[in-house]
Amino acid sequence: xxxxxxxxxxxxxxxxxxxxxxxxxxxxxxxxxxxxxxxxxxxxxxxxxxxxxxxxxxxxxxxxxxxxxxxxxxxxxxxxxxxxxxxxxxxxxxxxxxxxxxxxxxxxxxxxxxxxxxxxxxxxxxxxxxxxxxxxxxxxxxxxxxxxxxxxxxxxxxxxxxxxxxxxxxxxxxxxxxxxxxxxxxxxxxxxxxxxxxxxxxxxxxxxxxxxxxxxxxxxxxxxxxxxxxxxxxxxxxxxxxxxxxxxxxxxxxxxxxxxxxxxxxxxxxxxxxxxxxxxxxxxxxxxxxxxxxxxxxxxxxxxxxxxxxxxxxxxxxxxxxxxxxxxxxxxxxxxxxxxxxxxxxxxxxxxxxxxxxxxxxxxxxxxxxxxxxxxxxxxxxxxxxxxxxxxxxxxxxxxxxxxxxxxxxxxxxxxxxxxxxxxxxxxxxxxxxxxxxxxxxxxxxxxxxxxxxxxxxxxxxxxxxxxxxxxxxxxxxxxxxxxx
Numbered sequence: 001x002x003x004x005x006x007x008x009x010x011x012x013x014x015x016x017x018x019x020x021x022x023x024x025x026x027x028x029x030x031x032x033x034x035x036x037x038x039x040x041x042x043x044x045x046x047x048x049x050x051x052x053x054x055x056x057x058x059x060x061x062x063x064x065x066x067x068x069x070x071x072x073x074x075x076x077x078x079x080x081x082x083x084x085x086x087x088x089x090x091x092x093x094x095x096x097x098x099x100x101x102x103x104x105x106x107x108x109x110x111x112x113x114x115x116x117x118x119x120x121x122x123x124x125x126x127x128x129x130x131x132x133x134x135x136x137x138x139x140x141x142x143x144x145x146x147x148x149x150x151x152x153x154x155x156x157x158x159x160x161x162x163x164x165x166x167x168x169x170x171x172x173x174x175x176x177x178x179x180x181x182x183x184x185x186x187x188x189x190x191x192x193x194x195x196x197x198x199x200x201x202x203x204x205x206x207x208x209x210x211x212x213x214x215x216x217x218x219x220x221x222x223x224x225x226x227x228x229x230x231x232x233x234x235x236x237x238x239x240x241x242x243x244x245x246x247x248x249x250x251x252x253x254x255x256x257x258x259x260x261x262x263x264x265x266x267x268x269x270x271x272x273x274x275x276x277x278x279x280x281x282x283x284x285x286x287x288x289x290x291x292x293x294x295x296x297x298x299x300x301x302x303x304x305x306x307x308x309x310x311x312x313x314x315x316x317x318x319x320x321x322x323x324x325x326x327x328x329x330x331x332x333x334x335x336x337x338x339x340x341x342x343x344x345x346x347x348x349x350x351x352x353x354x355x356x357x358x359x360x361x362x363x364x365x366x367x368x369x370x371x372x373x374x375x376x377x378x379x380x381x382x383x384x385x386x387x388x389x390x391x392x393x394x395x396x397x398x399x400x401x402x403x404x405x406x407x408x409x410x411x412x413x414x415x416x417x418x419x420x421x422x423x424x425x426x427x428x429x430x431x432x433x434x435x436x437x438x439x440x441x442x443x444x445x446x447x448x449x450x451x452x453x454x455x456x457x458x459x460x461x462x463x464x465x466x467x468x469x470x471x472x473x474x475x476x477x478x479x480x481x482x483x484x485x
Contacts, residue, residue, distance in 0.1 A: 017180035018173070025172050029165040036161060040154055044083065045122035045129060048147055051081060052120075052133035056145045059089050059135050063098060063143045066091075071099030079103070083149040085128070086111055089135070091143045098143070111146050127151055194223055201230065208234065284313040336461075339378055341369035341414065345403040348382045352390045359399070361390060366404040369414065373481045377457045384450040385416040385477050392420035392475070412480070419474040423467075431467055454479070 055074055062071035071089045078084045078101055085104070088097035088111040097111065114132055121132045128150050135143040190212075197211040210230060211223045287310045291303060298306070342365050349363040363386075371378065386401060393399035402417040423431070431451055454477075458465040461481040469475030 018176055021172060021176035021180075022169070025169050029169065033158065033161055033165065037154065037158060040157060041124060041129075044149070044154070045124075045131065048081070048084070048129065048131045048149055049120065049122060049133065051078060051084075052131045052145045052147050055087070055089070055147075056133045056135045059143060059145060060137050063089065063091055063135055064137065066098065068099050072101070075099055075101035078147065081149070083129075083151075083153055085148050085150050087145070087147045089143055089145055090114065092141050094143075111148060114144050114146060124151075190220075190223060194226060198226070284310055287313070335374050336372050337375065339371050339373050339375045341371050341378070341382075341405075342367050342403075344375070344379055345369070345382050345386065348379070348386050349401070349403075351383075352386060356390070359390075359394070361393060361399040361401060364400065364402045364404075369403070369405055371414070371481050373461055377460070378481070381454050381457050381479065382416070384454050385479075388450060388477075389416055389418035389420065389475075392422075393418050394420070396420055406478070413478040414480070415476050415478045417474065417476040422469040422471050422473050422475050424471050425469065 055077070058074045058077075059071055061067070062074065075087050075089065078087050084101075086100070086102045088100040090097050100111070119132070119134060123130045123132075128148055131145075131147045131149075133145040133147075134141045135145060194211050197209055200206060200209055210227050287306045290298070291306050291310075295303065345365045349365065353359075353361070353363075382403075386403065389401045390399075393401065396419055398419075400419050403414075404417075405412065405414045455465050458479045458481065463480035463482055465477065465479040467475060467477045
Protein backbone atom coordinates (compact mmCIF):
# COMPACT_ATOMS: atom_id res chain seq x y z
CA UNK A 1 0.00 0.00 0.00
CA UNK A 2 1.43 3.33 -1.04
CA UNK A 3 0.35 5.07 2.14
CA UNK A 4 2.72 2.91 4.21
CA UNK A 5 5.84 3.33 2.04
CA UNK A 6 7.28 6.28 3.96
CA UNK A 7 6.52 4.94 7.46
CA UNK A 8 8.88 3.20 9.83
CA UNK A 9 8.30 -0.44 10.74
CA UNK A 10 7.00 0.68 14.15
CA UNK A 11 4.36 2.92 12.61
CA UNK A 12 3.54 0.35 9.94
CA UNK A 13 2.82 -2.28 12.59
CA UNK A 14 0.69 0.16 14.62
CA UNK A 15 -1.16 1.39 11.55
CA UNK A 16 -1.84 -2.11 10.24
CA UNK A 17 -3.02 -3.31 13.65
CA UNK A 18 -5.29 -0.31 14.15
CA UNK A 19 -6.60 -0.41 10.61
CA UNK A 20 -7.42 -4.10 10.78
CA UNK A 21 -9.12 -3.70 14.18
CA UNK A 22 -11.17 -0.68 13.16
CA UNK A 23 -12.13 -2.29 9.86
CA UNK A 24 -13.35 -5.43 11.62
CA UNK A 25 -15.26 -3.47 14.28
CA UNK A 26 -16.87 -1.06 11.83
CA UNK A 27 -17.86 -3.91 9.53
CA UNK A 28 -19.36 -5.85 12.41
CA UNK A 29 -21.18 -2.74 13.69
CA UNK A 30 -22.65 -1.98 10.28
CA UNK A 31 -23.83 -5.58 9.90
CA UNK A 32 -25.27 -5.51 13.43
CA UNK A 33 -27.17 -2.24 12.86
CA UNK A 34 -28.48 -3.44 9.50
CA UNK A 35 -29.60 -6.75 10.98
CA UNK A 36 -31.26 -5.10 13.96
CA UNK A 37 -33.14 -2.64 11.72
CA UNK A 38 -34.37 -5.44 9.52
CA UNK A 39 -35.53 -7.66 12.39
CA UNK A 40 -37.22 -4.72 14.12
CA UNK A 41 -39.14 -3.84 10.94
CA UNK A 42 -40.19 -7.47 10.58
CA UNK A 43 -41.36 -7.65 14.21
CA UNK A 44 -43.17 -4.34 13.92
CA UNK A 45 -44.90 -5.44 10.72
CA UNK A 46 -45.92 -8.76 12.35
CA UNK A 47 -47.22 -6.97 15.46
CA UNK A 48 -49.35 -4.52 13.48
CA UNK A 49 -50.56 -7.33 11.23
CA UNK A 50 -51.79 -9.16 14.33
CA UNK A 51 -53.59 -6.02 15.51
CA UNK A 52 -55.13 -5.63 12.06
CA UNK A 53 -56.35 -9.24 12.09
CA UNK A 54 -57.99 -8.73 15.49
CA UNK A 55 -59.70 -5.54 14.32
CA UNK A 56 -60.72 -7.29 11.11
CA UNK A 57 -62.37 -10.07 13.09
CA UNK A 58 -64.19 -7.57 15.32
CA UNK A 59 -65.30 -5.42 12.37
CA UNK A 60 -67.48 -8.00 10.63
CA UNK A 61 -70.67 -7.12 12.50
CA UNK A 62 -70.24 -3.31 12.27
CA UNK A 63 -69.65 -3.61 8.51
CA UNK A 64 -72.67 -5.85 7.99
CA UNK A 65 -74.95 -3.45 9.91
CA UNK A 66 -73.09 -0.24 9.01
CA UNK A 67 -72.61 0.45 12.68
CA UNK A 68 -70.01 3.23 12.72
CA UNK A 69 -70.00 3.62 16.48
CA UNK A 70 -69.19 -0.03 17.05
CA UNK A 71 -66.45 0.15 14.43
CA UNK A 72 -65.00 3.26 16.08
CA UNK A 73 -64.93 1.52 19.44
CA UNK A 74 -63.07 -1.38 17.82
CA UNK A 75 -60.41 0.98 16.42
CA UNK A 76 -59.89 2.63 19.79
CA UNK A 77 -58.27 -0.58 20.93
CA UNK A 78 -55.16 0.66 19.02
CA UNK A 79 -54.50 3.36 21.61
CA UNK A 80 -52.21 0.96 23.43
CA UNK A 81 -50.01 0.71 20.30
CA UNK A 82 -48.01 3.95 20.54
CA UNK A 83 -46.54 3.60 17.07
CA UNK A 84 -49.99 3.72 15.37
CA UNK A 85 -50.76 7.16 14.03
CA UNK A 86 -54.08 6.45 12.32
CA UNK A 87 -56.42 3.61 11.36
CA UNK A 88 -59.64 3.21 9.38
CA UNK A 89 -62.22 0.63 8.36
CA UNK A 90 -63.42 0.90 4.78
CA UNK A 91 -66.47 -1.00 3.47
CA UNK A 92 -65.90 -2.96 0.28
CA UNK A 93 -66.03 -0.63 -2.73
CA UNK A 94 -66.43 2.47 -0.61
CA UNK A 95 -64.25 5.56 -0.65
CA UNK A 96 -65.31 6.83 2.77
CA UNK A 97 -64.35 4.98 5.95
CA UNK A 98 -67.01 3.47 8.14
CA UNK A 99 -64.86 4.41 11.16
CA UNK A 100 -61.52 6.15 11.63
CA UNK A 101 -58.99 6.58 14.39
CA UNK A 102 -56.32 9.29 14.71
CA UNK A 103 -53.89 9.50 17.60
CA UNK A 104 -53.27 13.19 16.98
CA UNK A 105 -56.45 14.82 15.61
CA UNK A 106 -54.62 18.13 15.20
CA UNK A 107 -52.31 16.51 12.67
CA UNK A 108 -55.27 15.76 10.46
CA UNK A 109 -54.03 12.35 9.36
CA UNK A 110 -56.39 10.93 6.72
CA UNK A 111 -56.23 7.51 5.12
CA UNK A 112 -57.35 6.79 1.60
CA UNK A 113 -59.45 3.81 0.58
CA UNK A 114 -57.39 0.89 -0.78
CA UNK A 115 -57.60 0.16 -4.49
CA UNK A 116 -57.96 -3.16 -6.22
CA UNK A 117 -58.65 -6.53 -4.68
CA UNK A 118 -58.25 -6.41 -0.88
CA UNK A 119 -55.29 -8.46 0.39
CA UNK A 120 -53.05 -8.55 3.43
CA UNK A 121 -49.96 -6.38 3.04
CA UNK A 122 -47.32 -4.45 5.02
CA UNK A 123 -45.91 -1.48 3.08
CA UNK A 124 -42.87 0.41 4.35
CA UNK A 125 -42.40 3.95 3.09
CA UNK A 126 -39.88 6.66 3.96
CA UNK A 127 -41.22 7.43 7.43
CA UNK A 128 -44.17 5.13 8.01
CA UNK A 129 -45.55 1.61 7.82
CA UNK A 130 -49.00 0.90 6.32
CA UNK A 131 -50.75 -2.43 7.07
CA UNK A 132 -53.76 -3.62 5.04
CA UNK A 133 -56.01 -6.42 6.26
CA UNK A 134 -59.24 -7.47 4.43
CA UNK A 135 -62.44 -8.14 6.45
CA UNK A 136 -64.13 -11.32 5.25
CA UNK A 137 -67.51 -12.85 5.94
CA UNK A 138 -68.53 -16.22 4.55
CA UNK A 139 -65.55 -16.21 2.16
CA UNK A 140 -66.30 -12.73 0.77
CA UNK A 141 -64.48 -9.48 1.41
CA UNK A 142 -66.80 -6.97 2.98
CA UNK A 143 -64.20 -4.34 3.87
CA UNK A 144 -60.59 -3.48 4.63
CA UNK A 145 -58.74 -2.43 7.78
CA UNK A 146 -55.97 0.14 7.17
CA UNK A 147 -53.44 0.93 9.90
CA UNK A 148 -50.60 3.46 9.58
CA UNK A 149 -47.70 3.62 12.06
CA UNK A 150 -44.66 5.89 12.15
CA UNK A 151 -41.06 4.64 12.41
CA UNK A 152 -39.89 6.93 15.17
CA UNK A 153 -39.33 3.99 17.46
CA UNK A 154 -37.01 2.44 14.84
CA UNK A 155 -35.10 5.71 14.43
CA UNK A 156 -34.70 6.10 18.20
CA UNK A 157 -33.55 2.49 18.47
CA UNK A 158 -30.99 3.03 15.69
CA UNK A 159 -29.65 6.19 17.34
CA UNK A 160 -29.37 4.40 20.66
CA UNK A 161 -27.57 1.44 19.14
CA UNK A 162 -25.30 3.76 17.10
CA UNK A 163 -24.26 5.45 20.32
CA UNK A 164 -23.52 2.08 21.87
CA UNK A 165 -21.50 1.12 18.78
CA UNK A 166 -19.49 4.35 18.98
CA UNK A 167 -18.68 3.71 22.62
CA UNK A 168 -17.65 0.17 21.81
CA UNK A 169 -15.53 1.41 18.90
CA UNK A 170 -13.79 3.99 21.07
CA UNK A 171 -13.08 1.45 23.79
CA UNK A 172 -11.91 -1.09 21.21
CA UNK A 173 -9.71 1.55 19.59
CA UNK A 174 -7.97 2.30 22.88
CA UNK A 175 -7.58 -1.40 23.61
CA UNK A 176 -6.21 -2.06 20.11
CA UNK A 177 -3.82 0.87 20.49
CA UNK A 178 -2.44 -0.59 23.69
CA UNK A 179 -2.13 -4.06 22.20
CA UNK A 180 -0.49 -2.72 19.02
CA UNK A 181 2.07 -0.84 21.10
CA UNK A 182 2.90 -4.05 22.93
CA UNK A 183 3.19 -5.97 19.65
CA UNK A 184 5.19 -3.10 18.17
CA UNK A 185 7.76 -3.25 20.95
CA UNK A 186 7.95 -7.02 20.62
CA UNK A 187 8.54 -6.98 16.84
CA UNK A 188 10.01 -3.61 15.93
CA UNK A 189 12.28 -3.37 18.97
CA UNK A 190 14.58 -6.19 17.84
CA UNK A 191 14.43 -4.95 14.25
CA UNK A 192 15.44 -1.44 15.31
CA UNK A 193 18.30 -2.85 17.34
CA UNK A 194 19.34 -4.90 14.32
CA UNK A 195 19.20 -1.75 12.16
CA UNK A 196 21.46 0.08 14.62
CA UNK A 197 24.01 -2.74 14.49
CA UNK A 198 23.81 -2.87 10.67
CA UNK A 199 24.36 0.90 10.45
CA UNK A 200 27.35 0.64 12.78
CA UNK A 201 28.82 -2.10 10.62
CA UNK A 202 28.16 -0.13 7.44
CA UNK A 203 29.51 3.21 8.64
CA UNK A 204 32.37 2.06 10.83
CA UNK A 205 33.32 -1.14 8.97
CA UNK A 206 33.38 -2.81 12.37
CA UNK A 207 32.51 -6.45 11.76
CA UNK A 208 33.19 -7.50 15.34
CA UNK A 209 29.83 -6.22 16.68
CA UNK A 210 26.91 -8.62 17.05
CA UNK A 211 23.18 -8.16 17.47
CA UNK A 212 21.60 -9.50 20.68
CA UNK A 213 19.60 -12.74 20.34
CA UNK A 214 15.82 -12.39 20.23
CA UNK A 215 14.34 -15.84 20.75
CA UNK A 216 13.49 -18.50 18.19
CA UNK A 217 10.81 -16.75 16.13
CA UNK A 218 11.35 -15.28 12.65
CA UNK A 219 13.01 -12.17 14.07
CA UNK A 220 15.33 -14.34 16.12
CA UNK A 221 16.22 -16.34 13.01
CA UNK A 222 16.92 -13.07 11.19
CA UNK A 223 19.23 -11.87 13.97
CA UNK A 224 21.04 -15.21 14.07
CA UNK A 225 21.48 -15.20 10.29
CA UNK A 226 22.78 -11.62 10.41
CA UNK A 227 25.34 -12.55 13.07
CA UNK A 228 26.44 -15.55 11.01
CA UNK A 229 26.86 -13.26 8.02
CA UNK A 230 29.07 -10.94 10.09
CA UNK A 231 31.11 -13.97 11.17
CA UNK A 232 31.69 -14.93 7.55
CA UNK A 233 32.56 -11.37 6.51
CA UNK A 234 34.98 -11.00 9.40
CA UNK A 235 36.64 -14.30 8.49
CA UNK A 236 36.85 -13.31 4.81
CA UNK A 237 38.34 -9.94 5.77
CA UNK A 238 41.02 -11.64 7.84
CA UNK A 239 41.79 -13.98 4.96
CA UNK A 240 41.87 -11.09 2.49
CA UNK A 241 44.11 -9.05 4.74
CA UNK A 242 46.48 -11.96 5.10
CA UNK A 243 46.41 -12.62 1.35
CA UNK A 244 46.97 -8.91 0.64
CA UNK A 245 49.95 -8.83 2.97
CA UNK A 246 51.43 -11.92 1.35
CA UNK A 247 50.71 -10.52 -2.12
CA UNK A 248 52.42 -7.24 -1.28
CA UNK A 249 55.44 -9.13 -0.06
CA UNK A 250 55.53 -11.23 -3.22
CA UNK A 251 55.08 -8.14 -5.40
CA UNK A 252 57.92 -6.36 -3.60
CA UNK A 253 60.13 -9.39 -4.06
CA UNK A 254 59.20 -9.73 -7.74
CA UNK A 255 59.73 -5.99 -8.26
CA UNK A 256 63.20 -6.16 -6.79
CA UNK A 257 63.97 -9.23 -8.88
CA UNK A 258 62.63 -7.53 -12.01
CA UNK A 259 64.64 -4.35 -11.34
CA UNK A 260 67.76 -6.43 -10.86
CA UNK A 261 67.02 -8.42 -14.00
CA UNK A 262 66.48 -5.19 -15.97
CA UNK A 263 69.79 -3.83 -14.78
CA UNK A 264 71.51 -7.06 -15.68
CA UNK A 265 69.78 -7.10 -19.07
CA UNK A 266 70.79 -3.51 -19.73
CA UNK A 267 74.38 -4.25 -18.80
CA UNK A 268 74.28 -7.39 -20.90
CA UNK A 269 72.81 -5.58 -23.94
CA UNK A 270 75.48 -2.90 -23.82
CA UNK A 271 78.17 -5.49 -23.27
CA UNK A 272 76.92 -7.57 -26.18
CA UNK A 273 76.62 -4.52 -28.41
CA UNK A 274 80.17 -3.49 -27.56
CA UNK A 275 81.55 -7.01 -27.96
CA UNK A 276 79.73 -7.47 -31.28
CA UNK A 277 80.60 -4.06 -32.69
CA UNK A 278 84.36 -4.56 -32.25
CA UNK A 279 84.61 -7.69 -34.48
CA UNK A 280 82.08 -6.20 -36.92
CA UNK A 281 84.19 -3.08 -37.25
CA UNK A 282 87.26 -5.28 -37.72
CA UNK A 283 85.54 -7.37 -40.40
CA UNK A 284 84.28 -4.27 -42.19
CA UNK A 285 87.64 -2.52 -41.89
CA UNK A 286 89.72 -5.41 -43.21
CA UNK A 287 87.21 -5.97 -46.02
CA UNK A 288 87.55 -2.34 -47.01
CA UNK A 289 91.38 -2.57 -46.94
CA UNK A 290 91.27 -5.59 -49.21
CA UNK A 291 88.99 -3.79 -51.66
CA UNK A 292 91.14 -0.65 -51.69
CA UNK A 293 94.69 -1.95 -51.57
CA UNK A 294 94.40 -5.44 -53.01
CA UNK A 295 91.67 -4.94 -55.56
CA UNK A 296 94.11 -5.71 -58.41
CA UNK A 297 94.89 -9.10 -56.90
CA UNK A 298 91.20 -10.03 -56.74
CA UNK A 299 88.96 -11.05 -59.57
CA UNK A 300 85.35 -9.87 -59.87
CA UNK A 301 84.04 -12.82 -57.91
CA UNK A 302 86.36 -12.04 -54.98
CA UNK A 303 85.38 -8.36 -54.95
CA UNK A 304 81.69 -9.45 -55.04
CA UNK A 305 82.18 -11.63 -51.99
CA UNK A 306 83.91 -8.81 -50.10
CA UNK A 307 81.01 -6.44 -50.95
CA UNK A 308 78.56 -8.97 -49.55
CA UNK A 309 80.66 -9.28 -46.38
CA UNK A 310 80.62 -5.52 -45.86
CA UNK A 311 76.84 -5.37 -46.55
CA UNK A 312 76.25 -8.11 -43.96
CA UNK A 313 78.35 -6.32 -41.36
CA UNK A 314 76.46 -3.06 -41.91
CA UNK A 315 73.13 -4.92 -41.59
CA UNK A 316 74.36 -6.57 -38.39
CA UNK A 317 75.33 -3.15 -37.02
CA UNK A 318 71.87 -1.78 -37.87
CA UNK A 319 70.25 -4.73 -36.11
CA UNK A 320 72.30 -4.06 -32.99
CA UNK A 321 71.31 -0.36 -33.06
CA UNK A 322 67.62 -1.23 -33.52
CA UNK A 323 67.64 -3.78 -30.71
CA UNK A 324 69.29 -1.30 -28.36
CA UNK A 325 66.73 1.31 -29.38
CA UNK A 326 63.90 -1.15 -28.68
CA UNK A 327 65.35 -1.85 -25.24
CA UNK A 328 65.64 1.87 -24.47
CA UNK A 329 61.98 2.40 -25.46
CA UNK A 330 60.89 -0.17 -22.87
CA UNK A 331 63.00 1.41 -20.10
CA UNK A 332 62.22 5.08 -20.72
CA UNK A 333 59.81 6.74 -18.27
CA UNK A 334 56.50 7.75 -19.88
CA UNK A 335 55.91 11.51 -19.54
CA UNK A 336 52.64 12.64 -21.12
CA UNK A 337 51.96 16.18 -22.23
CA UNK A 338 50.09 17.92 -25.03
CA UNK A 339 51.89 17.31 -28.34
CA UNK A 340 51.35 19.05 -31.69
CA UNK A 341 51.24 15.92 -33.84
CA UNK A 342 51.00 17.93 -37.06
CA UNK A 343 54.20 19.88 -36.31
CA UNK A 344 56.00 16.71 -35.21
CA UNK A 345 55.02 14.90 -38.42
CA UNK A 346 56.19 17.92 -40.42
CA UNK A 347 59.65 17.73 -38.85
CA UNK A 348 59.87 14.02 -39.59
CA UNK A 349 58.85 14.62 -43.22
CA UNK A 350 61.49 17.36 -43.60
CA UNK A 351 64.20 15.05 -42.23
CA UNK A 352 63.18 12.26 -44.63
CA UNK A 353 63.29 14.69 -47.57
CA UNK A 354 66.73 15.92 -46.50
CA UNK A 355 68.14 12.39 -46.36
CA UNK A 356 66.70 11.42 -49.74
CA UNK A 357 66.79 14.72 -51.61
CA UNK A 358 66.59 13.14 -55.08
CA UNK A 359 63.03 11.90 -54.48
CA UNK A 360 59.88 13.97 -54.92
CA UNK A 361 57.32 12.66 -52.42
CA UNK A 362 54.07 14.51 -51.70
CA UNK A 363 53.43 14.52 -47.94
CA UNK A 364 49.96 15.64 -46.77
CA UNK A 365 49.66 16.39 -43.05
CA UNK A 366 46.33 17.47 -41.57
CA UNK A 367 46.57 20.65 -39.51
CA UNK A 368 45.55 20.77 -35.86
CA UNK A 369 46.40 17.18 -34.92
CA UNK A 370 47.01 17.02 -31.18
CA UNK A 371 47.51 14.24 -28.64
CA UNK A 372 48.46 13.79 -25.00
CA UNK A 373 51.54 11.60 -25.20
CA UNK A 374 55.26 11.36 -24.57
CA UNK A 375 56.73 13.60 -27.32
CA UNK A 376 60.00 11.66 -27.67
CA UNK A 377 58.30 8.28 -27.97
CA UNK A 378 55.63 9.69 -30.32
CA UNK A 379 58.42 11.04 -32.53
CA UNK A 380 59.85 7.51 -32.75
CA UNK A 381 56.42 6.18 -33.78
CA UNK A 382 56.11 8.74 -36.58
CA UNK A 383 59.70 8.23 -37.69
CA UNK A 384 59.15 4.50 -38.09
CA UNK A 385 55.71 4.70 -39.75
CA UNK A 386 56.53 7.62 -42.05
CA UNK A 387 59.97 6.11 -42.74
CA UNK A 388 58.32 2.84 -43.82
CA UNK A 389 55.87 4.77 -46.00
CA UNK A 390 58.78 6.68 -47.57
CA UNK A 391 60.68 3.43 -48.17
CA UNK A 392 57.81 1.41 -49.65
CA UNK A 393 56.80 4.19 -52.06
CA UNK A 394 60.30 4.19 -53.55
CA UNK A 395 59.13 2.52 -56.78
CA UNK A 396 55.95 4.60 -57.20
CA UNK A 397 56.27 7.49 -59.69
CA UNK A 398 53.83 9.79 -57.86
CA UNK A 399 54.53 8.84 -54.26
CA UNK A 400 52.13 10.22 -51.64
CA UNK A 401 52.12 9.97 -47.85
CA UNK A 402 49.17 11.14 -45.72
CA UNK A 403 49.22 11.77 -41.97
CA UNK A 404 45.80 12.45 -40.41
CA UNK A 405 43.25 11.31 -37.85
CA UNK A 406 40.03 9.34 -38.23
CA UNK A 407 37.97 11.79 -36.17
CA UNK A 408 34.67 10.35 -37.32
CA UNK A 409 35.53 6.85 -36.09
CA UNK A 410 34.73 5.44 -32.67
CA UNK A 411 38.43 5.26 -31.69
CA UNK A 412 39.62 8.56 -33.16
CA UNK A 413 42.79 6.83 -34.38
CA UNK A 414 45.72 8.59 -36.03
CA UNK A 415 46.96 7.03 -39.26
CA UNK A 416 49.83 7.12 -41.78
CA UNK A 417 48.75 6.15 -45.31
CA UNK A 418 50.82 5.61 -48.44
CA UNK A 419 50.30 4.44 -52.02
CA UNK A 420 53.33 2.16 -52.09
CA UNK A 421 53.91 -1.57 -52.30
CA UNK A 422 51.28 -2.51 -49.69
CA UNK A 423 50.99 -6.02 -48.28
CA UNK A 424 48.75 -9.08 -48.27
CA UNK A 425 46.20 -8.90 -45.40
CA UNK A 426 46.57 -12.66 -44.96
CA UNK A 427 49.96 -11.95 -43.35
CA UNK A 428 48.90 -8.88 -41.33
CA UNK A 429 49.44 -10.73 -38.04
CA UNK A 430 53.19 -10.96 -38.82
CA UNK A 431 53.68 -7.21 -39.27
CA UNK A 432 54.40 -6.46 -35.62
CA UNK A 433 56.63 -9.47 -34.91
CA UNK A 434 60.35 -9.05 -34.36
CA UNK A 435 62.41 -9.69 -37.51
CA UNK A 436 59.20 -10.43 -39.47
CA UNK A 437 59.33 -8.95 -42.98
CA UNK A 438 56.82 -9.31 -45.82
CA UNK A 439 59.23 -8.11 -48.52
CA UNK A 440 62.60 -9.33 -49.76
CA UNK A 441 65.79 -7.56 -48.68
CA UNK A 442 66.60 -7.13 -52.34
CA UNK A 443 63.37 -5.17 -52.82
CA UNK A 444 63.31 -3.08 -49.63
CA UNK A 445 66.00 -2.96 -46.99
CA UNK A 446 65.23 -3.08 -43.27
CA UNK A 447 65.67 -5.05 -40.05
CA UNK A 448 62.07 -5.82 -39.07
CA UNK A 449 62.36 -4.02 -35.72
CA UNK A 450 60.61 -0.71 -36.54
CA UNK A 451 57.00 -1.90 -36.24
CA UNK A 452 57.82 -3.84 -33.07
CA UNK A 453 59.08 -0.58 -31.60
CA UNK A 454 55.90 1.21 -32.71
CA UNK A 455 53.72 -1.44 -31.09
CA UNK A 456 55.65 -1.30 -27.82
CA UNK A 457 55.37 2.51 -27.61
CA UNK A 458 51.65 2.51 -28.46
CA UNK A 459 50.99 -0.26 -25.92
CA UNK A 460 52.81 1.70 -23.22
CA UNK A 461 50.47 4.61 -23.95
CA UNK A 462 47.49 2.28 -23.44
CA UNK A 463 46.52 2.34 -27.11
CA UNK A 464 46.39 -0.06 -30.05
CA UNK A 465 48.02 -0.29 -33.47
CA UNK A 466 46.80 -2.12 -36.56
CA UNK A 467 47.22 -1.99 -40.32
CA UNK A 468 45.21 -2.34 -43.52
CA UNK A 469 46.57 -2.76 -47.00
CA UNK A 470 46.58 -4.55 -50.33
CA UNK A 471 49.43 -5.65 -52.57
CA UNK A 472 50.34 -2.84 -54.96
CA UNK A 473 47.72 -0.48 -53.49
CA UNK A 474 49.52 0.91 -50.47
CA UNK A 475 49.03 0.51 -46.74
CA UNK A 476 47.48 2.39 -43.83
CA UNK A 477 48.79 2.09 -40.27
CA UNK A 478 46.40 3.18 -37.49
CA UNK A 479 47.30 3.84 -33.87
CA UNK A 480 45.66 5.20 -30.74
CA UNK A 481 47.46 6.60 -27.74
CA UNK A 482 44.97 5.82 -24.98
CA UNK A 483 41.99 3.53 -24.58
CA UNK A 484 38.55 4.99 -25.25
CA UNK A 485 36.17 5.06 -22.29
